Amino acid sequence: MDYIISADVYIQQLSFEHTHALFRLTEANRDYLREWLPWLDTIRSSEDTRSYIRSTITESSAGGAPNFAVFYRSRLCGVAGFHPVDKHNRTSAIGYWLAEKYTGQGIMTSVVKTLLDIGFQQYALNKLEIHCAENNARSRAIAERLGFTYEATLRECEWLYSKYVNHAIYSMLASEYGSE
Template identity: 40%
Template sequence: MFTYKIDEEISLKLPEIADADHVFELTDNSRDHLREWLGWVDMTKRVEDTKAFIQLSRKGYIENKSLTTFILYKGEIAGTAGYNEIDWTNKVAYIGYWLGEGYQGKGIMTRVAKALTDYAFTGLNLNRVDIKAAYENTKSRAVPERLGFVEEGRIRQAEWLYDHYVDHVVYGMLKAEWKK
């Protein structure tokens, strides 16, 4: 099993089918919390839906198009984070993430996003990392802001969430800026 240790509390691991029950339970227990900002929650109704997500994630990894990981916090799966897409032509990684409700407020996602950003620049030799978040999702937006990402713009009505559109804010970090 591949793991990437971030610190004494947090590591990342590649998704495995054996994780499906736990990840589905985490999703199900955090359903109301996650649904506010994530459009896929209502489509995740059974463990089989989580298994399909894991298979798709592994396919993206094998094809070198993405990297989805499960976040381990003190040995327990707490959420997911990774590169939703890797654009090798333009050397850009697009980070996405979510945490189960009980894992909020511990600084987990900031540490994970920092490690993913560092790995994109030092391990993958990319030039840019982007993070998008819904304009009103202040917790998600706080992550790139804490890490010094530049707020580059607002995309109006970027995503349909169940019954309304939400704007997205785009944050970017360049390799030359990260080194400083």
């Protein structure tokens, strides 16, 4: 399913059709993404990307929320979606990344806003979180811009290639959604 966000931006549920383009985008942005994303060493081929897409499809078809390819002016520019859904507690976390040349244009903010709509309206979630490295100012700005509440900093909770990083945790409750 496609969600049209603006005249320039839309998201499309990840599918095997995205495999090669997504791998090429990852390769072209590997150095840029490496600053904040720990999984890059596990994606070394189109087949690795295909395996990742397969896992997101499996999760979604088992009742989890989907992950999406992000497009700007019909060009694949990133990925956004939900980490596994905790059905009992009706919670999930939103994750995202964008190719370097597409940053700073409000693309991901508008995409995450759409994910809030999907999570709270279609999946009846009670709480959505964003976890990001404490020093990742751009990712934190998205959460803050959209009205998420800063909850905590988890100390040295992620190994990022050569060091541990702290994570800032933000959340939004269904009762807070759209209340601004």
